[in-house]
Amino acid sequence: ALKLRPDFPEAKENFYRVANWLVERWHFLMLNDHGRNHKYQLAIKKAVEGGCSSVLDIGTGTGILGMCAKMAGAVEVYACELSKTMYELACEVLSSNGMADGIKILHKKSLDMEVPKDIPNRVSLVVTETVDAGLFGEGIIETLIHAWKNLLLPPPNPQQPLSSSAQTGRVIPAGATVYGVAVQCEEIRRHHRLCVSSIGGLDLSMVGQIYSPVCCSADSEDSTEPYTTERLSRLRGGYVQLTQPFSALDIDFNNPQELEGLCSREVQQLRLYVTQDGLLDALAVWFQLHLDEDNHLSTGPQEETCWEQAIYPVQTLFNAVKCGDEILVEVSCKDSYLRLCCIAIIRDGHMFCFDSGTTGPSNILPANPEAALCSALASLQTRHAQPSQAFTLESSEIALLNNTAYHISFRKAMSTLLASLQSARSSQELDPVFVLDVSEGFSVLSLIAAQLGFKPAEDKQTSNRSGLVKAYSSVEKEHHQMILRLLAGANGVPESALEFWLRHVEDDSAVLQRPNTQRLWSAIILDCIETCGLIRQKLLEKASLARCLLEDGGQIFPQRIVIHGMLVESETLLVENAVQGTEPTLGFNIAPFINQFTVPVHMFLDLSTLECTRLSEPAELFTLDLMNSTLNYTEKQVKVQVSTSGKITAIPFWYRIELDSEESVISFSPGSHWKQAAVVLQQPLVVSTGDWVQLSTRLHKSSISINAIK
Numbered sequence: 001a002l003k004l005r006p007d008f009p010e011a012k013e014n015f016y017r018v019a020n021w022l023v024e025r026w027h028f029l030m031l032n033d034h035g036r037n038h039k040y041q042l043a044i045k046k047a048v049e050g051g052c053s054s055v056l057d058i059g060t061g062t063g064i065l066g067m068c069a070k071m072a073g074a075v076e077v078y079a080c081e082l083s084k085t086m087y088e089l090a091c092e093v094l095s096s097n098g099m100a101d102g103i104k105i106l107h108k109k110s111l112d113m114e115v116p117k118d119i120p121n122r123v124s125l126v127v128t129e130t131v132d133a134g135l136f137g138e139g140i141i142e143t144l145i146h147a148w149k150n151l152l153l154p155p156p157n158p159q160q161p162l163s164s165s166a167q168t169g170r171v172i173p174a175g176a177t178v179y180g181v182a183v184q185c186e187e188i189r190r191h192h193r194l195c196v197s198s199i200g201g202l203d204l205s206m207v208g209q210i211y212s213p214v215c216c217s218a219d220s221e222d223s224t225e226p227y228t229t230e231r232l233s234r235l236r237g238g239y240v241q242l243t244q245p246f247s248a249l250d251i252d253f254n255n256p257q258e259l260e261g262l263c264s265r266e267v268q269q270l271r272l273y274v275t276q277d278g279l280l281d282a283l284a285v286w287f288q289l290h291l292d293e294d295n296h297l298s299t300g301p302q303e304e305t306c307w308e309q310a311i312y313p314v315q316t317l318f319n320a321v322k323c324g325d326e327i328l329v330e331v332s333c334k335d336s337y338l339r340l341c342c343i344a345i346i347r348d349g350h351m352f353c354f355d356s357g358t359t360g361p362s363n364i365l366p367a368n369p370e371a372a373l374c375s376a377l378a379s380l381q382t383r384h385a386q387p388s389q390a391f392t393l394e395s396s397e398i399a400l401l402n403n404t405a406y407h408i409s410f411r412k413a414m415s416t417l418l419a420s421l422q423s424a425r426s427s428q429e430l431d432p433v434f435v436l437d438v439s440e441g442f443s444v445l446s447l448i449a450a451q452l453g454f455k456p457a458e459d460k461q462t463s464n465r466s467g468l469v470k471a472y473s474s475v476e477k478e479h480h481q482m483i484l485r486l487l488a489g490a491n492g493v494p495e496s497a498l499e500f501w502l503r504h505v506e507d508d509s510a511v512l513q514r515p516n517t518q519r520l521w522s523a524i525i526l527d528c529i530e531t532c533g534l535i536r537q538k539l540l541e542k543a544s545l546a547r548c549l550l551e552d553g554g555q556i557f558p559q560r561i562v563i564h565g566m567l568v569e570s571e572t573l574l575v576e577n578a579v580q581g582t583e584p585t586l587g588f589n590i591a592p593f594i595n596q597f598t599v600p601v602h603m604f605l606d607l608s609t610l611e612c613t614r615l616s617e618p619a620e621l622f623t624l625d626l627m628n629s630t631l632n633y634t635e636k637q638v639k640v641q642v643s644t645s646g647k648i649t650a651i652p653f654w655y656r657i658e659l660d661s662e663e664s665v666i667s668f669s670p671g672s673h674w675k676q677a678a679v680v681l682q683q684p685l686v687v688s689t690g691d692w693v694q695l696s697t698r699l700h701k702s703s704i705s706i707n708a709i710k
């Protein structure tokens, strides 16, 4: 559609979401990483010149490694790629670089390949970079075990060192070493554990523990993924190393027996010496790929490389460590995922075991006064709930709960609304006001509203406000409802004041219906901004539907959203968005093909840690009025003055979310659970201090586009 009508907005907006899905963003990072590409080229060149005449590139992506092998003089070069989009893209790249005849490319997963059906003979070299931040997450172990069995010539036999490379097989990378370090990091903690005991006036201690699905407890059920990924060097507030980096695992990809044995290798226990007091929030893990004896690629946090690290959050409550302690870590490779798990802290010869990742230390080995104190402390924190009680919420839902400022502001705004409704009602009117929360995901806002309805009357004059509010929540998941029921009970809100609304309706707009034939809503709570920093789709449609369902004096929360933005120069946003020319890709012409999949809006950006030069002050770019649609428009021009000379490459943006005329929250603020987004300009705009730049912001179907002209 875009090729036919490039400015067709529906296609454009869908395309951006589709492009993000079809082609992973790390392709741009990888291809722009000249250091990485050059090291692979050197290793491949050395192997081919050393006699590896037939090469298979597994997971070729754009085809760059296969082309290196061809350029190095390999006689037979094959490539396979399981993604259809990447396969078709690689075909275009090969022909554009005159290698369509020299390289046979297959749209296949290597595991489905066999000799002679797919490739005529076994090859002497496999090159691949089918690795993720946790090394094994793209299946490289299974891929190589299969390759050694079916696609590669046998490995060199140490007894016959002289067997030429033409008769033996080998893999680039030759192996990998996995490293880790224990870290304290508040930003990781905020996403994986509840860090507050009350939010917006609700006491949370009743609910037991709440964790993210990322947990590596020894008895991990399959539903959890063992690690998440973060760019440690870009985490808000940074991190503190609590131990020295340690080496967790070594793997030789040229040793089929070792590969076979990896997953059955017994669990390895490491004792990490704590060198710094702090809170043990996670283990951060990275690796070195040994392409060959001389060329290594590291994904470590200290490198200026662009890769993320694997993060294994420590979910236990009792995570204070002191210099001199030792952290007991188990390393295993279960179901071909690399798993690291902190299982205990050793202090003065005593071991405090973390339970299987659900609560604080429960079975503490040899008891001693300090241990007893620790376990008392831990149980203190879970004083009410049955300690075995633990709930799982998405990390974005946990970060939202930890955003106390947002919940406090919401409580104030809701209280103001209830007071105004209360004064407007005749005293004898008894039936409650209806509040509906249609937030996506887990939300306690409905409960905050319900609790306000049961606040004991502040002063004797006003009638007891008990039962003023009847709150409805559209949370659907069973455990979400369980948490809300527990919280209602613990916060004096009778079950009758909170109802679950229209579960499992076909589309999320259908939950917007009147509470009953006689009544309308006094407040409807909408979820406007996605965690990634974009406006939620169909927001304006939902708001206009919601407005029709409000009774007089009723309100939508939030009332207004003001988009703020600023001019920045950021090389980082460029390299994460498009391949810059042919230089980084070893002179191969790849950019025009992969750049078809660039998306002008970069999301999940943490603007507080983005390396960039700010070229202007923040400016208000656009306003969305959810209460009064007549004030809305689809395009707005704003003039912004350049405060520092430079090259505008992107316009990051965020939101002031106005709950009412007094209360608002900013989506770009320290405690915020929202990330920011940025429009990346097609052509950087060179500007000088004092210049005026006109920004025209368009909002079409929740998709923001911003053009800058001098």
Ligand SMILES: CCc1ccncc1CNCCCCSC[C@H]1O[C@@H](n2ccc3c(N)ncnc32)[C@H](O)[C@@H]1O
Pocket (backbone or CB within 6 Å): 026, 030, 058, 059, 060, 061, 080, 081, 082, 083, 086, 108, 109, 110, 111, 129, 130, 131, 132, 133, 134, 138, 139, 143, 297, 299, 307, 308
């Ligand atoms: C320093 C490396 C690094 C470190 C940390 N984070 C990222 C990186 C960068 N590498 C990311 C590659 C990750 C994706 S793998 C690349 C391409 O290969 C394809 N594939 C994967 C397996 C597979 C197979 N068995 N048979 C055929 N094709 C296969 C995928 O469809 C993808 O297009």
